[in-house]
Amino acid sequence: MPDPAHEPPRHPLVDPPPPAAAPRPLRVLVADDNPVVRAGLTALLSGREDIAVVAEAADGRVAVEAARDHRPDVVLLDVRMPGVDGISALPHLVRLATVLMLTYSRESGIVEEALRRGAAGYLVHGEFTAEELVAAVRDVRAGRAHLTPSAATAVLGHLRSNATANDHIPQLGPISGTFTEPLSQLQPSMEELTSGWESARAADRPQPLLSGREAEIMDLIATGMTNQQIAAACFISEKTVKNHINRIFAKLHSTSRAQAAAKWLGVTPGSRRGPG
Numbered sequence: 001m002p003d004p005a006h007e008p009p010r011h012p013l014v015d016p017p018p019p020a021a022a023p024r025p026l027r028v029l030v031a032d033d034n035p036v037v038r039a040g041l042t043a044l045l046s047g048r049e050d051i052a053v054v055a056e057a058a059d060g061r062v063a064v065e066a067a068r069d070h071r072p073d074v075v076l077l078d079v080r081m082p083g084v085d086g087i088s089a090l091p092h093l094v095r096l097a098t099v100l101m102l103t104y105s106r107e108s109g110i111v112e113e114a115l116r117r118g119a120a121g122y123l124v125h126g127e128f129t130a131e132e133l134v135a136a137v138r139d140v141r142a143g144r145a146h147l148t149p150s151a152a153t154a155v156l157g158h159l160r161s162n163a164t165a166n167d168h169i170p171q172l173g174p175i176s177g178t179f180t181e182p183l184s185q186l187q188p189s190m191e192e193l194t195s196g197w198e199s200a201r202a203a204d205r206p207q208p209l210l211s212g213r214e215a216e217i218m219d220l221i222a223t224g225m226t227n228q229q230i231a232a233a234c235f236i237s238e239k240t241v242k243n244h245i246n247r248i249f250a251k252l253h254s255t256s257r258a259q260a261a262a263k264w265l266g267v268t269p270g271s272r273r274g275p276g
Contacts (some may be wrong), residue, residue: 025052026141029072029097031063031089033081036232041076041102044130053138058082058087067096073141074098079105079114094118100140102133104235108154115155121146125235182261209251217244218252222261 030053042053051275054070057063060077061084067075075097079086080091086101087110087194093099094117101114101122111122121139123133127148129184147155210218213234220230231238245257 001068025043025050026074026138027054027070027072027097028050028137029053029055029057029063029066029070029075031060031066031075031081031086032055032078032080032102034232036229037235040233045134045137048134051134060084060086063111064089064096067093072097074100074137076100076102076137077230079103079110087117090114090117090119098140100136100146106150106154111151111154122148124148124150134191144201210248212241214244214248214251218248218260218264221245221248221257222264 028037028051030045032038032041035058038056038058045051046053054072055066057066057082060271062078063075063086064084066072075093077086077090077093079097079101080103086103098120099118101119102125103123104125106124114122120143121136122137124147127150128136138231139146216234217230220233225233227238227241228252231241234241247256247259252260252263254263
């Protein structure tokens with residue numbers, strides 16, 4: 001066994017430097033009472049080399065306990081949860097980690113209260129893309145706030161009301177994260193669900209007379225998803241899903257999900273459609 005005391009010294013111009021240790025991944029806790037949303041967020045974030053989801057929680061009390069046990073860097077926190085809601089848990093969580101609100105709640109009073117209680121950002125489902133969500137998680141940890149449009153509007157409205165009351169206009173700094181595109185790819189098994197029918201939609205098939213969102217929903221219908229599952233995957237309401245499906249049926253001249261799916265996948269006569 002070589003004696004370290006007698007090993008020859010390293011030459012800086014010949015010997016390569018020792019490999020640097022890989023940086024510790026950013027640790028995230030996902031708190032949402034919807035299991036589909038939790039699973040989707042976990043799958044999305046865990047697919048990044050620099051992010052690790054260390055725990056999940058279905059209510060505020062469990063979120064606080066998980067934050068104490070796992071010491072995450074960032075907590076993604078829903079507002080409306082059974083038991084202890086997100087706003088109630090927020091003051092306890094901000095002592096343990098950076099908190100980014102991720103919710104359907106866009107009421108100005110809730111946005112203001114969340115920011116007042118220490119949230120580092122406020123994202124409303126349907127107002128950001130998957131990549132923008134990942135960027136927001138990284139940015140809030142680095143101290144850069146993120147607000148989606150409706151949250152930013154609530155803050156601006158609050159500032160304007162204060163300005164009117166005090167006869168002056170406060171300076172509003174830049175708001176990071178003006179997100180406009182919907183988030184629709186958080187379903188954890190989306191690649192598995194689509195693998196069977198994606199090959200059927202070959203590149204030489206004509207494009208359908210459906211909008212981008214309608215095509216996305218039609219793809220999910222073809223996998224057998226229910227309206228509730230589609231709503232969760234696309235982060236929209238079930239009513240909105242039903243409205244899209246009604247338009248899809250009209251455009252595809254179909255009266256059932258099975259008939260629409262068959263035409264969409266090109267397995268029935270008359271399924272070829274001109275460009276839309």
